[in-house]
Amino acid sequence: MKDQRHTVRLHVCLILALLGLIGAAALVLSSSRLVSAQAVAPSWSYTGSLNAARWSHTATLLCNGKVLVAGGYNSVSGYLNSAELYDPATATWSSTGNLNTARDSHTATLLLNGKVLVVGGFNRDGVLNRAELYDPGTATWSITGSLNKARGGNTATLLSNGKVLVAGSRDDNCPLDDCPSLGSAELYDSASGTWMATGDLGTARYEHTATLLPSGKVLVAGGYPGIVSAELYDPASGTWMPTGTLGTRRFGHRATLLPSGKVLVTGGQSAHSFRSAELYDPAIGRWTATGDLGTGRSHHAATLLPSGQVLVAGGGGDLTSAELYDPGLGFDPSWQPLLTTVSPLIVPGSELTASGSRFQGISEASGGNGAQNSSSNYPLIQLLSLANEQTLFLPVDAMTGWSDTSFTSTPITLMTTSSSGFPIGYALVTVFTNGIPSQSQFVLGATPTPTPTP
Numbered sequence: 001m002k003d004q005r006h007t008v009r010l011h012v013c014l015i016l017a018l019l020g021l022i023g024a025a026a027l028v029l030s031s032s033r034l035v036s037a038q039a040v041a042p043s044w045s046y047t048g049s050l051n052a053a054r055w056s057h058t059a060t061l062l063c064n065g066k067v068l069v070a071g072g073y074n075s076v077s078g079y080l081n082s083a084e085l086y087d088p089a090t091a092t093w094s095s096t097g098n099l100n101t102a103r104d105s106h107t108a109t110l111l112l113n114g115k116v117l118v119v120g121g122f123n124r125d126g127v128l129n130r131a132e133l134y135d136p137g138t139a140t141w142s143i144t145g146s147l148n149k150a151r152g153g154n155t156a157t158l159l160s161n162g163k164v165l166v167a168g169s170r171d172d173n174c175p176l177d178d179c180p181s182l183g184s185a186e187l188y189d190s191a192s193g194t195w196m197a198t199g200d201l202g203t204a205r206y207e208h209t210a211t212l213l214p215s216g217k218v219l220v221a222g223g224y225p226g227i228v229s230a231e232l233y234d235p236a237s238g239t240w241m242p243t244g245t246l247g248t249r250r251f252g253h254r255a256t257l258l259p260s261g262k263v264l265v266t267g268g269q270s271a272h273s274f275r276s277a278e279l280y281d282p283a284i285g286r287w288t289a290t291g292d293l294g295t296g297r298s299h300h301a302a303t304l305l306p307s308g309q310v311l312v313a314g315g316g317g318d319l320t321s322a323e324l325y326d327p328g329l330g331f332d333p334s335w336q337p338l339l340t341t342v343s344p345l346i347v348p349g350s351e352l353t354a355s356g357s358r359f360q361g362i363s364e365a366s367g368g369n370g371a372q373n374s375s376s377n378y379p380l381i382q383l384l385s386l387a388n389e390q391t392l393f394l395p396v397d398a399m400t401g402w403s404d405t406s407f408t409s410t411p412i413t414l415m416t417t418s419s420s421g422f423p424i425g426y427a428l429v430t431v432f433t434n435g436i437p438s439q440s441q442f443v444l445g446a447t448p449t450p451t452p453t454p
Helices: 002-018
Strands: 043-047 058-061 067-070 083-087 092-096 107-110 116-119 131-135 140-144 155-158 164-170 181-189 194-198 209-212 218-221 230-234 239-243 254-257 263-266 277-281 286-290 301-304 310-313 322-326 338-342 353-357 380-385 391-393 406-408 425-433 441-445
Touching: 058 107, 058 301, 067 116, 107 155, 116 164, 155 209, 164 218, 209 254, 218 263, 254 301, 263 310, 338 425, 338 441, 353 425
Parallel strands: none
Antiparallel strands: 043 322, 058 067, 067 083, 083 092, 107 116, 116 131, 131 140, 155 164, 164 181, 181 194, 209 218, 218 230, 230 239, 254 263, 263 277, 277 286, 301 310, 310 322, 338 353, 353 406, 380 391, 380 425, 425 441
């Protein structure tokens, strides 16, 4: 009970600190819906440099809005155990607690409790099976359960059921640099700190990417030595199936889920480091090119910021530079909805209420022929989990649940220990009208407080 009270206090403090940040950028709708939107070319701009040059490190957006960068490698110090924090408000970096084990090519995953799970990687001892947890409240690291199989160059993805999927690796029995890949995968249970096996990948790979899609499936793309294929993992069945291939063979790249539901892949390498980037659309299972990075880079880190921009930092060749990707959606400010208040706390079965202005669309969000016309100019309300980037659009009674200045959702299903749904923890709330996003507010999803026994 003491830990629960501490967690609630921490959550409230973080919510107060984060209120007013710009929400994750726009939902991409069809051109018929984006009446007011004007296309703006995606672009990159430089920001503050890391304190230490590094590549093959990780970057994780924390619940306080800062970004944790951990581990990696550089040509001066070798394998790194250092970590640092990026503050988007000041565009500066500061040091934080060191890892227990120096490593590169590991993974870092934000868990539902706000801690960060770091798994596997390489160092002078070879391929690692060690895992540890970072606590933002104390800025310290602690040891957790070891993997069943040592892994490096693997991926780790927080699933909608709260478990962490770890997939692929370089063969841990190979002492050479040019080693075969592994296709095995396993699941981490944060409640017990233990691991269990799941279905194997269709194509063995490492130095690939894995991204949780809004559907709950996981997109795996690319990998060493220049794999062009991609596949999808279904947590319900524990199996994999192929999807569209990348436009460029790459490994050491990074993938970021955008609020639109598309996946941004940046950089990577084959014969050299790439400046190119591409987008995956889950609706059609295809990839398209987007704006190039300012600097070719691989083994870098990429993080979606609350502003909707993507922070790319570091990379092979001892890069310290960082740059920002703007998804590039413009709109008429006079049409932008204004979100002023939102329920600060939601529990399973509760409703989310919001107030503001310009919630009603200027035009219909959909149309048809004559009597089949389905007018729906009410707003769309999106929750975006900070734990695993899972998205949820909240249903509303189209007749009574909203007005131009208010919104009340139907009861929300949140994750509990025995069922799946939208995860408990921090989330961004954004109102979309005619496909235009409001500024976002933060909410906390929590389990209900038990009623005291008389």
